[in-house]
Amino acid sequence: MDAPKEAQPTGEFKCQLCGLTAPYTYYGQKPPNTRSIVLLEESYVMKDPFTPERDKFLILGSHCSLCSRSVCVGTECSLFYSKRFCLPCVNENLKAFPLEIQEDIDKRKPQQKSFPCKKTDTRT
Numbered sequence: 001m002d003a004p005k006e007a008q009p010t011g012e013f014k015c016q017l018c019g020l021t022a023p024y025t026y027y028g029q030k031p032p033n034t035r036s037i038v039l040l041e042e043s044y045v046m047k048d049p050f051t052p053e054r055d056k057f058l059i060l061g062s063h064c065s066l067c068s069r070s071v072c073v074g075t076e077c078s079l080f081y082s083k084r085f086c087l088p089c090v091n092e093n094l095k096a097f098p099l100e101i102q103e104d105i106d107k108r109k110p111q112q113k114s115f116p117c118k119k120t121d122t123r124t
Contacts (some may be wrong), residue, residue, distance in 0.1 A: 013044040013060045015072035017086060022046060022060050031057050041084050044070075064089055075108070 009023035025033055031045045033054045039045075041062050048056035051070040061072040065083035072078065078086050079099055094102055 005099055009046075013046075013072075014070060015074070016069040017071055017078055018074060018078040020060075020074070024060055026057075036064075041080070047064045066093070079104075 006117050009025055010027070011024055012021055013024045014021045026045045028042055028045075029039045031037060031039070034057070035055070039059070043062045044060040045057050046060060047054070052103050059073055061070060061078070062084040063069065064071055064078065064086040066085060066089040069086055071084065071086045073080075076087070078084055079090060079101070081097065087105075090101075090105060091099065094105060097105075
């Protein structure tokens, strides 16, 4: 008679860099209703709202392993290299990362700065 219980949000995740907010249903490395999945980091997780399958989930974010701020998994806010790092901490410690990571970050910088540059270029 009882319908399967939907996972109720346990709190609200908020990225301290971009401001993304979303309700999360679990924080940890082993999301509920998953058989053999163990995440590589303690993560904020929510049930995937786009599928009725109970074992599908979305990873919202985690904590930066250096400064502990909450960051989403978006490429503008953080990266995962054995641990989660927010981009401000990555930029401050760029030389400590492998060359591939340094090159990847360098490729991102022109994209991030393109909008302000357009504004300053109009002044002549």
